[in-house]
Amino acid sequence: MTKAQLLASARKSLRSFGRLAPVLIAVLLLASLLVDLVPHLIHMGVLGHGTLADMLGADLIGSLATGQPIVSYLLAGELSKAGLDLYSITTFIVAWVTVGFIPLPAEAAALGWRFALWRNLAAFVFALLISGLTVTLLGWLQ
Amino acid sequence: MKDKASDSTPAPASKRSHGSWLFLLATIGLYGLVFLIDPDYAAGSFGHFVDMVKNILPILVLVFFLLWGFELIGGIKEKLGQLSGRGSGLKGWLLAIGGGILSHGPIYPWYPLLQHLREQGTRPALLAAFLYARSIKLPWLPLMVHYFGLSYTVLLTLAITLFSIPHGWLVEWLTTRRAPE
Numbered sequence: 001m002t003k004a005q006l007l008a009s010a011r012k013s014l015r016s017f018g019r020l021a022p023v024l025i026a027v028l029l030l031a032s033l034l035v036d037l038v039p040h041l042i043h044m045g046v047l048g049h050g051t052l053a054d055m056l057g058a059d060l061i062g063s064l065a066t067g068q069p070i071v072s073y074l075l076a077g078e079l080s081k082a083g084l085d086l087y088s089i090t091t092f093i094v095a096w097v098t099v100g101f102i103p104l105p106a107e108a109a110a111l112g113w114r115f116a117l118w119r120n121l122a123a124f125v126f127a128l129l130i131s132g133l134t135v136t137l138l139g140w141l142q
Numbered sequence: 143m144k145d146k147a148s149d150s151t152p153a154p155a156s157k158r159s160h161g162s163w164l165f166l167l168a169t170i171g172l173y174g175l176v177f178l179i180d181p182d183y184a185a186g187s188f189g190h191f192v193d194m195v196k197n198i199l200p201i202l203v204l205v206f207f208l209l210w211g212f213e214l215i216g217g218i219k220e221k222l223g224q225l226s227g228r229g230s231g232l233k234g235w236l237l238a239i240g241g242g243i244l245s246h247g248p249i250y251p252w253y254p255l256l257q258h259l260r261e262q263g264t265r266p267a268l269l270a271a272f273l274y275a276r277s278i279k280l281p282w283l284p285l286m287v288h289y290f291g292l293s294y295t296v297l298l299t300l301a302i303t304l305f306s307i308p309h310g311w312l313v314e315w316l317t318t319r320r321a322p323e
Contacts, residue, residue, distance in 0.1 A: 006214070013209040016254045017202070022162040024250050026169040028198075032190035033176060036183065069279045077289035086290075090298065093286075097277035098302070103249060105165060110253035111260055111269065118316040119270050126274075126309055130301045137297055 020109060027106045031066040034102060054088040059127050062095025063120070066103065072096035086138075090131035098123040202251045209254060238268040239306050242275025249276065266317050271310035278302055 062072065076089045099120050100107065108116040177184035245252065256269055278299055286295045 009214050010210055013206055016209060016258070017206060019162070020254055020257075022166040024253075026162075026166040027250065028194050029166075029169045029173060029187075029191050032194060033173070033184075033187045036186060036190070069277070069282050073282060073285045073289060077285075080289065086294075089290075093298070094277070094302065097279070098274055100249070106250055106253055109162065110257035112317075115266055115269070115313070115317045119273065119313045122270075122309055122312050122316065123274065126305055130298070130305055134294070134298045134301050138294055141293055141297075 020106065023106045023109045027103050031102050034064065034066065051085060051087050054085065055091045055128055055131060058088040058092035059095045059099075059124060062092040062127065063099035063101050063124055065096050066100065069093075069097050086135045087131050090134055091127050094127040094130050095124065098127060198251055204251075209258070234265065234268050235271065235307060235310075238272040238310070239275040239303060242272040242306070243278045243280065243303070245272075245276055249273070252276075265310075265314060267310035267314035269310075270313035271306040274306035274309045275303060 065072070072093050076093050080086070080089050101120060104116050104120060107119070111119075173184060173188070176187070256272070260266075260269060283295055283299065286298075
């Protein structure tokens with residue numbers, strides 16, 4: 001392998017990163033703006049209006065939120081202690097980790113808008129299904 | 143609705159870069175606006191941004207070297223593309239789901255690699271399954287057990303793993319179907 005080949009492939013890899021860099025920076029900036037809003041939305045009383053409505057609300061908030069899954073576990077754990085039902089809690093956790101409306105532009109830049117939109121919409125619906133299945137099965141087991 | 147061909151045709155590089163830079167400028171503008179309304183909030187958010195960048199930088203470096211390695215031994219890229227292609231069967235699904243579960247760090251550094259795999263012919267179903275299975279973070283599961291118990295954690299983890307397959311199928315069907323004529 002020659003030095004020229006090494007440099008050419010390094011340049012090609014750098015170009016791949018360069019194309020995504022502005023979107024990545026913008027998405028990280030947006031995510032850091034919104035991450036502090038989520039607890040405010042919860043305290044504003046967006047939740048607490050019946051199981052299905054709460055599940056949908058939790059799905060929406062979880063989808064808009066971004067960050068490490070550990071944050072969702074901590075938030076969900078505290079909400080659970082506060083008395084929010086397990087269906088909503090589970091929907092919130094699943095939506096947080098599987099739906100990403102904030103990273104959508106970065107996902108679309110890499111995989112196409114059609115893929116990114118349908119994937120996130122499907123994950124939004126699946127969060128409700130998985131939550132229903134998990135909590136119902138847990139009820140049968142206990 | 144756009145058809146498959148129009149969606150899969152990549153935009154010219156200059157046009158994509160232009161849009162990306164405009165998006166970044168708009169985001170910086172939004173930061174400026176938030177700063178005018180609530181300087182403390184904007185400063186706190188910028189602190190989060192710096193932390194996030196610090197967190198993902200080592201992973202970006204790792205992914206860069208992986209991509210560079212893939213570029214150097216080009217044959218492997220095609221093999222990986224074939225492995226995850228239409229005829230990959232169970233092996234492709236296991237690779238996508240297993241890889242998703244074992245992949246670490248934030249999603250952003252993985253996008254260039256996923257983009258590359260897509261260009262090599264990887265099925266949308268497998269890419270979607272990979273992204274779905276990525277939501278399982280093995281190192282964080284003890285915390286979930288602490289809050290919600292072992293049965294809940296096992297059930298939820300199994301449900302996400304199993305649902306990554308119908309999720310992949312659904313996303314593939316939605317993204318590749320043609321609009322009715």
